[in-house]
Amino acid sequence: xxxxxKIYEQIPDDxxxxxxxxxxxxxVDGKVLLLQLADHKTEKGAWGVPAGxxxxxxxxxxxxxxxxxxxxxxxxxxxxxxxxxxALYIRKLELDxxxxxxxxxxxxxxxxxxxxxxxxxxxxxxxxxxTLPLMGGAxxxxxxxxxxxxxxxxxxxASVNVYLVLRKGNEILLSLRENTGYCDKYYGxxxxxxxxxxSATAAMIREAYEEAGIRIQPSFLKVVHVMHRHTNRFNIDxxxxxxxxQGDIANEEPEKCAALTFxxxxxxxxxxxxxxxxxxxxxxxxxxxxxxxWQT
Numbered sequence: 001x002x003x004x005x006k007i008y009e010q011i012p013d014d015x016x017x018x019x020x021x022x023x024x025x026x027x028v029d030g031k032v033l034l035l036q037l038a039d040h041k042t043e044k045g046a047w048g049v050p051a052g053x054x055x056x057x058x059x060x061x062x063x064x065x066x067x068x069x070x071x072x073x074x075x076x077x078x079x080x081x082x083x084x085x086x087a088l089y090i091r092k093l094e095l096d097x098x099x100x101x102x103x104x105x106x107x108x109x110x111x112x113x114x115x116x117x118x119x120x121x122x123x124x125x126x127x128x129x130x131t132l133p134l135m136g137g138a139x140x141x142x143x144x145x146x147x148x149x150x151x152x153x154x155x156x157x158a159s160v161n162v163y164l165v166l167r168k169g170n171e172i173l174l175s176l177r178e179n180t181g182y183c184d185k186y187y188g189x190x191x192x193x194x195x196x197x198x199s200a201t202a203a204m205i206r207e208a209y210e211e212a213g214i215r216i217q218p219s220f221l222k223v224v225h226v227m228h229r230h231t232n233r234f235n236i237d238x239x240x241x242x243x244x245x246q247g248d249i250a251n252e253e254p255e256k257c258a259a260l261t262f263x264x265x266x267x268x269x270x271x272x273x274x275x276x277x278x279x280x281x282x283x284x285x286x287x288x289x290x291x292x293x294w295q296t
Contacts, residue, residue: 006091007140015089020098022063023051025085025145026074028106029231031123032142034132035071038119047122048135049142051099060100068104072121073113076104080196085148090137099137101145105233108182158234162204163276164190165224165241165283166212171262172280173249174269175211178258187263187272189239204240212260213250220244225283229275230293239279 006012026033026049034047052067054060064082069075076082083103090099112121124132126146130139166173174187192207194200201218208216225239251260263269265284268277275292282290 004093005136007137008089008091009086009144011089012091015091015096017089017098018095020054020060020063020100021051022054022060022067022100022102023049023141024064024068024082025049025101025103025142026068026072026106027103027149028109028123031125032129032145033072034122034124034129034134035114035118036120036122037135038117041117043135045133046135046138047129047132048138061102064100064102071115071117074106074110078196081105083149085145088137088141088144092136099141101141101148103145103149108180110181111179158236160194160200160203160236160238162192162194162200162207163188163237163239163279164204164208164212165239165280166190166208166214166245167241167243167265168262170264170266172265173212173260174263174272175260176258177273178256180256183273185258185271187261187269188276190260200238201240204238208242208245209252211251211253211257213247213252215246216242217244217246225279225287226289227275227279228289228291228294230291237275237279239283241283 033049035050037044037046037048050068050071052063052071054063061079061082061084065076065079081104085101085103087101088099090097109123114121126142129142173190175190176187177184190208190211192203194203198206201221204221205216205218208214220242221240223238224241227237229235229237249260251257265280268280278290278292
């Protein structure tokens, strides 16, 4: 660590912060987003996470959301998705400041729009980050981040996801993913996350309309399979069968979906996402529950 920088986990004596900073640790499949400072910045070429000063009368959590968007173009609608990981108290020669740590977990690598402050970005594991020239104090802050999320592993919330098994006779509707950063060129189902403010049924109805342009009544939906899936998080996947809908099917998200196509449920494309195929085969055999990704 730079000898001119002192980092504390508890407020040191005579600490007089002139500023507060929010740092955001964006994690996708165990890799954290780092940004490289542009040539006109003081620590040009150094790497760090999206971060910035709090504006007057701004709360740290609001600053985290704002700075993430301003520096990367990543917009997080629900502020509850940010993990509050505590604060570090940093003392430099010229000032003291509070560094608030926030984490956020994304399902796939998003497209970025970097601000003029940065010239490049990279997604790195903890080990890979140690090979880069980091900003002053960034290594210690990363160590704190990994330690804090490690403490949360024993009791972590599950992500509840809904999937539409839209049936037309013996065929089902599949969605060909594109430009998402996750399983692109593979077929999945119309699907999405259940938001904090909605039920699983409401989420399924919303996703069906947002992705396929169809309206579904709650009475049209029937849960036919539940999967407990382990990735870099815990997932509860609910598969809703639907045989009736209102409106014409249309690809409402062409930037993320190359096509919506019906296929025989017993003749899935070879490029069907693995766990989706497992769930559909379970549905054929009327197996209501399965697990995926757990070590046995």
